Amino acid sequence: MLGFIIRRLISAILVMFSISVLVFLIFFATPGVDPAARIAGRSASPAIIAQVRHAFGLDRPLPIRWALMMDHLFIKQDLSSYVNIGSRVVPQITQAAPVTLSLVAGAAVIWMVIGVTGGVIAAANRGKFIDPVIMFIGIAAVSVPAYWLGEVVNLITQGGLHHSIFAWVPPSGYVPITQSPGQWALHLIMPWLTLAALYAGIYARVLRAELVNALNEDYVRTARAKGLSERRILIRHALRCSLIPIVSLFGLDFGALIGGAALLTEVVFGLPGVGLLTYTSLQNLDLPVIMGAVMYGAFFVVLANAVVDIAYAFLDPRVRIA
């Protein structure tokens, strides 16, 4: 087991390294892209561009620039923005991270509850009327663009109905949990529901399929032969096995969302998380901030992948050998 964990962590570090190189190459070495010209502005003369190139160290060889960038980003942590000169990238990300974490954690609770309940109800009633209804709702939830759903939610809760039944919904924004837990939850409830919709749909569909498979297994037949109730078989026997793929899926999705997949929801609801930070730096092409945020996101995804694999190996010893 220990050997597996070490191998898995080494490969995670290698992937992190490759991603840092890839991100760096995308932003600083794509053919035809000149960051110096971008920093200098649209109508800068060649002399000024050359000056900027030298001042930002962009005339050095690529590997050295990569090393310098990583040094500023991870070791000295003093990488600063190209646009708002003097504002540091790393503190901006650490400030934004709790917002993203609040959004994703709350949404995760909601989608797990709805997804698992929906999947179990559909599997328990397979072939009856309610099953295809739940599965259709699942398909619809998967097909709705998250940002558009957010806009529709805004339109309903902040528009004409804001003065009657949705008067309790606060204007979009964020209140830290340390300041007021009640306001924190109230400000996040609509973003939570919006973000949860897509994943609840996916999870209900995956879980239903796993459950229907499990219900055809021998151990379920044995349980039936013992005379256990159908409800007990479904919950205590089939669901326990079917939850394993759900748990690993959950780890990956959670990592990806913390890592930036929640960007659109943050933008639509004006939550100052890492996604919104990425979005605003996109608009003024602030390369160091974009790069910092993307690296941060990739870090969480790689970490989540490693944790999921290790947890899997813990649950299922057969995986450890491969």
Added chain:
Amino acid sequence: MIALGVLILILLSVIVAPFYAHDIAHTNPFTSNLNGTTVISGRTVPVLQPNTQGLGLGVTPIGPTWDFRHYFLGADNQGRDVFARLLYGGRNSLFIGTVSAIICCGVAAVLGMLAGYFGGVIDWVLSRIFDIVWAFPVYLLAISLSVVLLTSGLNLGPVHVGPGSLWLPIVIIAAVYVPYVARPVRGLTMSLREREFIQAAIGSGASDWRILTKEVLPNTLPSVIVFFPLMVAFNMLTESALSFLSIGVQPPAASWGTIINDGLGLLYTRPWVALAPGIMIVITAVSLNILGDGVRDAFDPKAKLRGAV
């Protein structure tokens, strides 16, 4: 079957977009029309109407007329006919979704088969590339590539793609989804390689090229085809998200995502500008997903009994 019908209906309606704009609505949906007028129940009214409430500053585009001959869904803040733009936007959204799905599935099938068939160094290199792209959040990778390429276009030797070209989002979206299809194809090819009929082909001295095209390809093609409708839906949703962030389709061209973006500032006054393209996206994606389920059941009738997703 209903899903297929709905898709064909949407396809037909976007195909007639130029006809609608030119011959029915008499409008050019790509140029701003700030001083335009239209006739509603006998009265000539400006397309952008001065605000009467508050300070009376600024203008609000006219709302839906619910009349197919002019401004069925109203105008956007450039005074352009939203319904005409919706049809043209559908062309771009569907085109980008479909073409990038074709490229993505094609590239993924080739790479997956090569990795699975040859194994060794080729497999190791390709698998590591898939791992890295896989570990990169899809939207972040797409956003990074779009930001860089949209400002300067793509220059790869003799190939030059302009910054406003539709091919940029197509290539970017296709690239980020390659591992999602390539990994299953690789696994399938690896298991096929051990099967007797492939071993027999190798034993009888067939070339690698012949085995890949005549033996492996026909057996991997069904699973790639099963992926295809889902990839079109995925890619269309990704395109709309990029366009919504204004790093996908570039103005004055439209896609459903850019129209939602246009409608953002008008959300509380003229909600239909943002609502209509979203509804189109949802209907299309639902139909594609249901079609995908149907295609899977057709190729693998047992999947339905097993209850696969």
